[in-house]
Amino acid sequence: MQNDSLEITTAKSIAASSIDEQANSLIQLSKDIWNHPESGFRERRTAKKTAEFMKLSGLETRENVAMTGVIAKLDTGRPGPHIAIMGELDSLIVPEHRVADAKTGAAHVCGHNIQIGNMLAAAVGLSNPAVLAKLNGSISFMAVPAEEYIEIEYREKLRDSGEIEFLSGKQEFIRLGELENVDISLLTHAEPSGEPALRPGTSHNGMIAKSVRFLGRSAHAGGAPHLGINALNAANLAMQGIALQRETFKEEDKIRIHPIITRGGAAVSSVPANVTMEMFIRAASIQGMKDAEIKVDQALRAGAMAIGATVEISTSPGYMPSKFCEELNQTYDHAAVELVGESGSGRMPHRTSSTDMGDVSMIMPTMQSYVGGASGRTHSNEFEITDWGLDVIVAGKALAFTAISLLANEAKHGQKIVEQFDAPMTVPQYLETLRGFRRNESWSG
Ligand SMILES: [Zn+2]
């Protein structure tokens, strides 16, 4: 690892002291967001608090971007790459969590509240004029809505009323052109390892979402089942079909398919005539997603055929597979080693979960790092933030240090990463791919 120039060392130490001076208010805000969780495209309060903090730090904000997003831009006035430091505004919904919202069940069991904290910490460090004076290019701080792919019905209504087209915040940012002049994206996610670690991710599965309805015919379940068509049995057979396809999935595609039945019937004495399911199909590559989807659709039709039911399949694009930029990861490693030592640095291996940072990674060099100050299973009632200083302050410094390494010395390092990056897709290709996943099918057995 190369030693930093004097310019970079000085900028880092000024940024770190600025962040330390604001440590209390940064942690307080992150705890306030933890205590007031809001799910995707509903994060009004969280957005307002985020914008207030940005304004207090002297930044100009743009609000209501893709409904609830907030953006503040720092421009050095000198040429160089434009970096986006992102934080996600939304919570999940896990009503059993101890601080779940009593009305909505929303809870920050993915720790996105600390992302807002560490993004703002980086903003505090980088907006110090003595730091900014040493940099080229610009940095935008982006509080982005709706990363968790949930409440699909609500979001489909937003889509149908024209408020959004895609169901996630970063997808909407791309569609709206908010990332058009951005060259590099950075984000730090919480990770329940409990270790003092800052480890960039390698890759994630992408996914497709399906909502499925089996339509049969109701009849007396005891007296005259021969007059009915059992839609629940059709759904059961479809799930068997999917399960029996598992042996055909290639190891390298890392397929995960997890259907749920959201409505299994109306009354036990009546043959189920209207059964609904939702499922995600996840894979490590777009081709893997498409291959698995063909088999899932076959199984869904087969369930309908065997029972004589009808199946309606509504397919929506989920997220693109993530491919994070190794050169950016190495730049971040440099900051990680400085802040938490060799033992806390390294790589997070491939993950079979999905994120819309994957969508961003299709069009520009992207890094998603994981900070270890949490405990309990992610997305569960046991998830807790255990080390606020690590997740907000240290992680914020790591983002600021990385931006400094990229933009100091006339932004030579950042510029090199941007020039060498071979984007898997252009923005129009990305939008076309995403739209290509959307379709509705009705099939009668
Ligand atoms: Zn999550």
Ligand SMILES: [Zn+2]
């Ligand atoms: Zn998350």
